Amino acid sequence: MSQSINLDAYWLPFTSNRAFKASPRMIVAAEDRYYIDDRGRRIFDGLSGLWTCGLGHGQAKISEAIAKQAQELDYSPAFNFAHPKAFALAERITEFMPAGLNHVFFGCSGSDAVDSALKIARAYWRKQGLASKTRLIGRIKGYHGVNFGGISVGGIVGNRALYGQGIEADHLPHTMTATNAFSKGQPTTGTELANELLNIIALHDASNIAAVIVEPMAGSAGVIPPPVGYLQRLREICTQHNILLIFDEVITAFGRVGANTGAAAFGVTPDMLTFAKQVTNGTQPMGGVVANDKIYDCFMENSGAEHMIELPHGYTYSGHPIACAAGLAALDILQNESMIERVKAAAPVFEEAWHGLKGLPFVTDIRNYGLAGGLTLQAREGDAVIRPFEVMKKCWEKGFYVRSGGDTVQLGLPFTITPQEIDALVNAIGESIQELH
Numbered sequence: 001m002s003q004s005i006n007l008d009a010y011w012l013p014f015t016s017n018r019a020f021k022a023s024p025r026m027i028v029a030a031e032d033r034y035y036i037d038d039r040g041r042r043i044f045d046g047l048s049g050l051w052t053c054g055l056g057h058g059q060a061k062i063s064e065a066i067a068k069q070a071q072e073l074d075y076s077p078a079f080n081f082a083h084p085k086a087f088a089l090a091e092r093i094t095e096f097m098p099a100g101l102n103h104v105f106f107g108c109s110g111s112d113a114v115d116s117a118l119k120i121a122r123a124y125w126r127k128q129g130l131a132s133k134t135r136l137i138g139r140i141k142g143y144h145g146v147n148f149g150g151i152s153v154g155g156i157v158g159n160r161a162l163y164g165q166g167i168e169a170d171h172l173p174h175t176m177t178a179t180n181a182f183s184k185g186q187p188t189t190g191t192e193l194a195n196e197l198l199n200i201i202a203l204h205d206a207s208n209i210a211a212v213i214v215e216p217m218a219g220s221a222g223v224i225p226p227p228v229g230y231l232q233r234l235r236e237i238c239t240q241h242n243i244l245l246i247f248d249e250v251i252t253a254f255g256r257v258g259a260n261t262g263a264a265a266f267g268v269t270p271d272m273l274t275f276a277k278q279v280t281n282g283t284q285p286m287g288g289v290v291a292n293d294k295i296y297d298c299f300m301e302n303s304g305a306e307h308m309i310e311l312p313h314g315y316t317y318s319g320h321p322i323a324c325a326a327g328l329a330a331l332d333i334l335q336n337e338s339m340i341e342r343v344k345a346a347a348p349v350f351e352e353a354w355h356g357l358k359g360l361p362f363v364t365d366i367r368n369y370g371l372a373g374g375l376t377l378q379a380r381e382g383d384a385v386i387r388p389f390e391v392m393k394k395c396w397e398k399g400f401y402v403r404s405g406g407d408t409v410q411l412g413l414p415f416t417i418t419p420q421e422i423d424a425l426v427n428a429i430g431e432s433i434q435e436l437h
């Protein structure tokens with residue numbers, strides 16, 4: 001089928017376009033945990049889309065809600081007007097959040113959620129008369145989307161190198177150390193790496209720092225769970241120095257880590273939390289920021305007369321009615337079908353199988369948490385990307401979709417995966433690695 005399609009006009013994102021167009025991987029349908037490609041093959045979805053579709057594809061209640069909403073109210077203006085489902089979804093989302101995170105600001109993606117959170121952080125300090133608190137701290141290997149704020153605090157060099165000056169940001173070290181290699185779940189060493197924040201504070205002074213942003217478990221860099229106690233230490237330092245802590249939970253919120261959020265899984269509450277992806281099970285573009293009462297109240301109390309806009313920020317599609325309808329349906333399924341419990345139950349089975357790949361050629365590290373997994377492969381002649389890329393392509397031919405990102409192979413399993421599917425997927429990856437040179 002792909003032969004009849006003109007491949008020229010579409011410039012694919014985050015894709016080697018020339019390689020893809022030479023040998024396209026075309027997906028034409030999906031059902032539950034499988035894609036169907038243009039050759040009619042069933043392909044297991046080992047990354048749940050892009051960490052989006054944990055509930056599986058083709059959830060009838062979600063598509064019905066989308067269709068109904070499109071008939072009833074297809075769009076309503078987001079500024080100065082609203083529709084009831086935006087309030088309903090905001091409230092529903094807060095039920096999944098740690099106590100105190102009660103106010104949802106909607107956007108359309110993870111990237112804009114991050115930039116919204118960074119802008120809210122800077123504006124928050126300004127509203128308090130502390131306008132010098134502008135500097136933002138991210139982390140090496142962090143991924144916070146592709147907008148200018150996100151790539152500035154982000155720490156994946158390939159996503160930054162081409163784009164010149166960003167916004168002022170510093171970076172904590174990552175926690176993927178040699179001693180942490182092959183840890184199952186959270187590593188037990190590396191907690192002290194959080195103290196690097198003290199050096200950044202010593203360099204700039206907390207009076208110039210707005211916020212620290214980290215993924216509680218780094219995803220796109222290849223699944224890096226936090227060392228035990230690491231996030232607690234970041235929280236402590238931020239509180240002591242009056243710096244906001246933001247968790248980017250675009251991957252971790254709504255089940256992936258076997259809890260409502262990464263914050264809940266690791267027992268640390270940030271001041272703001274970003275979400276996207278799983279909130280609609282990937283069926284509609286949606287993202288947002290959940291802010292705590294202190295931040296929301298500050299805007300409400302320090303913005304002049306009642307008719308004044310407290311936060312001059314937002315998107316045409318903020319709280320889009322169809323996305324809200326999809327989100328309400330998706331969160332109902334997440335809850336009613338005990339999806340988070342299923343993640344928790346499947347996680348140890350996955351951990352056992354995944355770490356079974358230790359010892360295969362070129363495998364230098366394996367990491368996992370919940371239903372997320374990362375595996376690092378040694379570079380070939382200075383090319384760190386080629387081996388994971390080949391594993392991805394070989395797996396596709398074997399009927400499995402996995403992600404290659406930098407020097408890693410990544411998995412984000414459907415929440416309903418069976419032990420047999422875990423075995424088949426991990427075996428296919430193992431065989432693919434053995435075929436590498």
Ligand SMILES: Cc1ncc(COP(=O)(O)O)c(C=O)c1O
Pocket residue numbers: 108109110111112114143144145146215219220248249250251276277287
């Ligand atoms: C932690 C994190 N933040 C932000 C983003 C960006 O999300 P989007 O691609 O929806 O803009 C991602 C996407 O993978 C992510 O993993």
